[in-house]
Amino acid sequence: MEDVANQVFSTLGDKPGFQLAQIRFVAMREENLSYRNGLPFNCANLRESGTGVRVRVDNSWGFAATDSMERQDVIDTALRAFKVAKASAQVSRKPSVELAPEPIYKDSYSVRIDKDPFDIDIKDKMELLRDANQATRDASEHIRMAISNYRSRDTRVHFFSSEGSVIDQRLMFTGGSMQAVAISGAETQTRNLQNFKSRGWEAWEEFDPIATAATSGEEATILATKAEKCPSGKSTFILEPYQLGLTIHESCGHPSELDRVLGYEADFAGTSWLTPEKLNNLQYGNDKINITQNPAMEDVLGHFKYDDEGVQARSVPIVKNGIFVGYQSDREHAAMLGLDRSSGNSKSDGFDSVPIIRMNNMFLEADTSDEGFADIDALVEDTRDGIYGLQWKSHSIDDKRLNFQFATQIGYKIENGEITTPLKNVTYQAITPEFWGACSGLTRTSKIYGLPYCGKGSPNMQIGYVSHGGPWGRFEDVNVGITG
Amino acid sequence: MEKNELYEEAKRLLEICRKLGAEHAQVMISGLYNVGTRFGENHITQNVGRKRLNIQIRTQLGQKIGNYAGSKLGENAEQELQNTMTLTKLSADDVEFPGFLQEQPRYPEMTDRYAEVEPEELSAVIGQIVETARGVDSRLETVAGNLNWMSNRTWLLNTHGLEAYNESSTLSGVINVAARENGESRSTLNYGSGSLATLPAEQKAREVAETAVRGLHPKEIDAGKYETILMPGAATALMNFVAFGSSSQGLVNHSSFLKDKLGEQIMDPRISIKDDTLNPDHLAARRFDSDGVPTPEITYIDNGVLKDYAYNLRNAKKLGVDSNGRNFTGFQGEMPMFFSPHVTTGSKDLDTIISEVDDGVVITNLFYNNFVNAPEGLCTGLTRDGLFRIEKGEITHSLKNMRWTDSILSIFGSAEPARDATQVKGFFFGSAITPPIRTDSFNFSSKGKH
Numbered sequence A: 001m002e003d004v005a006n007q008v009f010s011t012l013g014d015k016p017g018f019q020l021a022q023i024r025f026v027a028m029r030e031e032n033l034s035y036r037n038g039l040p041f042n043c044a045n046l047r048e049s050g051t052g053v054r055v056r057v058d059n060s061w062g063f064a065a066t067d068s069m070e071r072q073d074v075i076d077t078a079l080r081a082f083k084v085a086k087a088s089a090q091v092s093r094k095p096s097v098e099l100a101p102e103p104i105y106k107d108s109y110s111v112r113i114d115k116d117p118f119d120i121d122i123k124d125k126m127e128l129l130r131d132a133n134q135a136t137r138d139a140s141e142h143i144r145m146a147i148s149n150y151r152s153r154d155t156r157v158h159f160f161s162s163e164g165s166v167i168d169q170r171l172m173f174t175g176g177s178m179q180a181v182a183i184s185g186a187e188t189q190t191r192n193l194q195n196f197k198s199r200g201w202e203a204w205e206e207f208d209p210i211a212t213a214a215t216s217g218e219e220a221t222i223l224a225t226k227a228e229k230c231p232s233g234k235s236t237f238i239l240e241p242y243q244l245g246l247t248i249h250e251s252c253g254h255p256s257e258l259d260r261v262l263g264y265e266a267d268f269a270g271t272s273w274l275t276p277e278k279l280n281n282l283q284y285g286n287d288k289i290n291i292t293q294n295p296a297m298e299d300v301l302g303h304f305k306y307d308d309e310g311v312q313a314r315s316v317p318i319v320k321n322g323i324f325v326g327y328q329s330d331r332e333h334a335a336m337l338g339l340d341r342s343s344g345n346s347k348s349d350g351f352d353s354v355p356i357i358r359m360n361n362m363f364l365e366a367d368t369s370d371e372g373f374a375d376i377d378a379l380v381e382d383t384r385d386g387i388y389g390l391q392w393k394s395h396s397i398d399d400k401r402l403n404f405q406f407a408t409q410i411g412y413k414i415e416n417g418e419i420t421t422p423l424k425n426v427t428y429q430a431i432t433p434e435f436w437g438a439c440s441g442l443t444r445t446s447k448i449y450g451l452p453y454c455g456k457g458s459p460n461m462q463i464g465y466v467s468h469g470g471p472w473g474r475f476e477d478v479n480v481g482i483t484g
Numbered sequence B: 001m002e003k004n005e006l007y008e009e010a011k012r013l014l015e016i017c018r019k020l021g022a023e024h025a026q027v028m029i030s031g032l033y034n035v036g037t038r039f040g041e042n043h044i045t046q047n048v049g050r051k052r053l054n055i056q057i058r059t060q061l062g063q064k065i066g067n068y069a070g071s072k073l074g075e076n077a078e079q080e081l082q083n084t085m086t087l088t089k090l091s092a093d094d095v096e097f098p099g100f101l102q103e104q105p106r107y108p109e110m111t112d113r114y115a116e117v118e119p120e121e122l123s124a125v126i127g128q129i130v131e132t133a134r135g136v137d138s139r140l141e142t143v144a145g146n147l148n149w150m151s152n153r154t155w156l157l158n159t160h161g162l163e164a165y166n167e168s169s170t171l172s173g174v175i176n177v178a179a180r181e182n183g184e185s186r187s188t189l190n191y192g193s194g195s196l197a198t199l200p201a202e203q204k205a206r207e208v209a210e211t212a213v214r215g216l217h218p219k220e221i222d223a224g225k226y227e228t229i230l231m232p233g234a235a236t237a238l239m240n241f242v243a244f245g246s247s248s249q250g251l252v253n254h255s256s257f258l259k260d261k262l263g264e265q266i267m268d269p270r271i272s273i274k275d276d277t278l279n280p281d282h283l284a285a286r287r288f289d290s291d292g293v294p295t296p297e298i299t300y301i302d303n304g305v306l307k308d309y310a311y312n313l314r315n316a317k318k319l320g321v322d323s324n325g326r327n328f329t330g331f332q333g334e335m336p337m338f339f340s341p342h343v344t345t346g347s348k349d350l351d352t353i354i355s356e357v358d359d360g361v362v363i364t365n366l367f368y369n370n371f372v373n374a375p376e377g378l379c380t381g382l383t384r385d386g387l388f389r390i391e392k393g394e395i396t397h398s399l400k401n402m403r404w405t406d407s408i409l410s411i412f413g414s415a416e417p418a419r420d421a422t423q424v425k426g427f428f429f430g431s432a433i434t435p436p437i438r439t440d441s442f443n444f445s446s447k448g449k450h
């Protein structure tokens, strides 16, 4: 591969206007197995391999891809990327911008894999899924649909840059979801528990599929048979790390992506209220709020050592003591804002996708001060009246990321410091800085979850793999129980 | 790859499946060539050329099934398909598997469209769009958007002798314009066509620029129910929910708000919707689905009455009906859906409809729409890119965006389509054709901030 890459660099190097080329050879395999109501369902294996070449010519980008790694195909693809970059230069940025500098790396890296999931017998995987599926169905006679899913993806990326970097990474994620639909009379309710990690088979074992599947069935049954409707009005609202993570994803993650801040996502995802003059000046939340992005954190979904333009991953604070202090960037957008280095967020979802700024691992820091609560029990005990919402059911937020409305799968009333009645169709709506400004308590304990579905990019949307979470958090005066 | 090469490759893959012990197999192979460009702040930011194969293979051994999905298989096809066969053999019986089509259906006639473009040609169009939009008014500062040329040649073959072929190319994109004067107003519009020559780029650039200027200096309104005119972009966004509700997938997994409503009056009698998959203007036009079943035109909402659900072979077998050829297969599974909705037009033009509204709003686009609770059809989202007030039959000024939360069946329960329809790209991977639709009541649940 290195030989092919070098031939590409020498072929392009003599062409007028050529500045930079990055080549990614990507080989990916995935296994996706499911049981639905006692039957195997949509069991598939996936193989994607090919080469993506990104070329910078006259300060404009071109990208081309082929599902081949053969020498001549790669060279033809690189020449096409050059032609595409020349076409971009017809309508180029004025004034032009240099890329933020990054050291040259020669490195090889793999995420931690104790047991390779692709070495585990398919029969064993299928039997475990069958038993998990049965555990959901055994929860009650109200279970009408049980879907148990296992998924693992293994990706090898060989990255070569004409600047000299040679990076080989093995990235993997493993996990699954346990879904239950319960029906009682006219009431249909769903519970779906899922998690993914940048690890091997051990992540699936840790997920504890059978116990998790049983829980999904039990809680779907509670929702359909016993839960009360979520009350409407203003309430104290407690979120667990999964749904708190989703709230971070939408209200902090996307608006701090520098491409959308600078107007380059306006055709699809929208723009952002976190405009450049607010950097280091804006009270994003109160002083309990510290939000960090760190794809270098091991084991979490979205973890890597180098991004897709060869920038080393590192921890970057986004909100510090309530003040907005950082963006997620790539080399070009960092330079546009005058930042001295990319935050290392340039990622593509496959060999044939162009790298764009992507969220990876972003979380709320736990409150380790004396004010922090020992755990969720202590936080609930300290709460007179309120609602405790758990896990994602629905989400929506505007194109600048200010007005959000989410629904959680299940909720509970909190009365006099105790969790009481289960609640269904729990919704909450708030304005981003008001919500984060109304945080009245965080735990010292925290947890991070992986979510393999974040859509971004246009005209061909890419799917990102992200992780989020943090402590359990309490927020005051939140609108709940939104009705039509 | 050319049509014949793709056919030969599909044949080769079927033979390998047989050799590896499959009783039967089905191959869908698509040669994909894509040139796509994206622009923002008046310049091109990304430009992409992709060539690849998309292959989906299903192998059958009795009632045991395995699936393969991926890119070009080449010389290692046998090794890769061996994994799929292992998956097939070690799987348990799937008694709901309907089998592959065993007879060659007759597919309906459809005009294929295929025309290649070069990256330089797309860039030239972008240059025109930026110049045209900015030329409309001095307050128009920045233009963003994209333009995507996507082509594919697809063969579907199985070991029972089924052969189906489709080829198409489409050009489609988005223009987003920002006007600034004591604040910002953005507007977005779709554009698309079968060829560069007929692409209405400059006309759409002017249109979206004018809307952005009209959106400047918005006033505020309170949350509550408003008589509302949904422009085609907003109407299409709501059609997404109807598409989910009318999918048989939602019947099987109990998530549909249209479950048990067949034959019922679910919408205003003035609303009819057909799925005109054979209309080559649609971005997802096709004559057969991913099961190989023909895709006739179907009117699924007829004068407000729900007439049909979208089926594939699997759900049709489970629910005891015939498939109507609406399957789409991806790596994550199958999803039958009416992908090319076409809303029947009404008798009044848009100006007349506006003139009849005493106190209401016009919504250009909706954004980030989602079910709040799917089984009851309760949904939420926000307005985007142009919310306007109507007072005494006239559009008087623009409004700050609002969040809506409402039931789909209540929105369309008393609704009237206008006379002229337009195509809106972005209906899943396809497009919708719809006129503006006036509804008696649309519920804004909270205020936006811009």
Ligand SMILES: [Zn+2]
Pocket: A249, A254, A453, A454, A455
């Ligand atoms: Zn996202």
